[in-house]
Amino acid sequence: MFGKFRVAIMGTGKIAEVMALTLKNTRGVACYAVGSRTKESADKFASKFGIKKAYGSYEELVGDPKIDLIYVATPHSEHYRNVMLALSAGKHVLCEKAFMLNEKQAKAVFDYAEQQNLLVTEAMWTRYMPMRNKLMEVLASNVIGEPTMLTANLGYNISAKDRINKPELGGGALLDLGVYVLNFASMVFGNDVTDIVSMCSFNDLGMDLHDSITLRYRNGKMAVLNASALSVSDRSGVIYGSKGYIVVDNINNFEGITVYDSDHKKIAYYKRPKQKTGYEYEVEACVRAIAEKWIECPEMPHSESLKMLNMMDFIRQTNKIIFPGENDLEIVSAAPVQEETVVSEAPAVIEEADTSDTPEGTETTEICEEK
Numbered sequence: 001m002f003g004k005f006r007v008a009i010m011g012t013g014k015i016a017e018v019m020a021l022t023l024k025n026t027r028g029v030a031c032y033a034v035g036s037r038t039k040e041s042a043d044k045f046a047s048k049f050g051i052k053k054a055y056g057s058y059e060e061l062v063g064d065p066k067i068d069l070i071y072v073a074t075p076h077s078e079h080y081r082n083v084m085l086a087l088s089a090g091k092h093v094l095c096e097k098a099f100m101l102n103e104k105q106a107k108a109v110f111d112y113a114e115q116q117n118l119l120v121t122e123a124m125w126t127r128y129m130p131m132r133n134k135l136m137e138v139l140a141s142n143v144i145g146e147p148t149m150l151t152a153n154l155g156y157n158i159s160a161k162d163r164i165n166k167p168e169l170g171g172g173a174l175l176d177l178g179v180y181v182l183n184f185a186s187m188v189f190g191n192d193v194t195d196i197v198s199m200c201s202f203n204d205l206g207m208d209l210h211d212s213i214t215l216r217y218r219n220g221k222m223a224v225l226n227a228s229a230l231s232v233s234d235r236s237g238v239i240y241g242s243k244g245y246i247v248v249d250n251i252n253n254f255e256g257i258t259v260y261d262s263d264h265k266k267i268a269y270y271k272r273p274k275q276k277t278g279y280e281y282e283v284e285a286c287v288r289a290i291a292e293k294w295i296e297c298p299e300m301p302h303s304e305s306l307k308m309l310n311m312m313d314f315i316r317q318t319n320k321i322i323f324p325g326e327n328d329l330e331i332v333s334a335a336p337v338q339e340e341t342v343v344s345e346a347p348a349v350i351e352e353a354d355t356s357d358t359p360e361g362t363e364t365t366e367i368c369e370e371k
Contacts, residue, residue, distance in 0.1 A: 006032035035061025062089035076170030131254035144241030155233030
């Protein structure tokens, strides 16, 4: 363990499992600890992935002085409290998307992290991937001329999951899936949005299951976006230019970028490089940022997370999507604890991990795609 960057995982759901696998196979880092709301869940997870320390509460986890970075993999509704808890204990944080329930929570988190001089960043994995840079290179080459419109969609049949159904978990398709199409549009066209038109369909609890979103930019460009927790979509993004167009295969983990000319002839194709899980890029970005003593990652700066939440707040307000308690901004403090009184070594028996902390994610390409 000596010399390795120690990462702890908060939560024991499916997405946490993918991160544990990622850390196990990423050079220079170690999955050092896991924390759960129950000791049993933490022990099972630790034994499955060979993690040294297992904590039966998040308060105990953040009190471990050896942790360099905490990865928060809990439901949207818990992100604010969990991240604030980690920051109050002096820990750097990588938090899953959607980063918070709303922009107000994110502002409070970023302000507190700045006061503490700690890194906190959103794990919007597509922002950190090499294929994002490749897409920017292709666009900058002017091969399709001036891009003026794009479409993007992301849909999985996950409406039965609690994290989608329940308002108390920050449910709905928007924060779970719509955040991807909005980020895709942002990466291509930026954030100078002047108009947002949206329409949703809902479950009986008022959570959105279909989202149709149109953005108009100050320069006249437009983005037409769709997200669905009811339907399986082709997950494509298409960028339309004056001389051709670009098709991105799977905006949730770019598998390929195909370029077509004005005669619809394929003129170039770029394949995604081999990856461990895709999560390794955000971890590596955090390691670099912490080494440089930055409080944000340039791949996903705080301003981008705030803008995405600002737009989602507007869409939710327009469609009357409300989460209970989302305006409570209590700062949760963590008191230092003695490691030997709260920790156990992982048991030797390998068991299936409990997913009680985080509702299951949808498994997709290779290991996990619907992140």
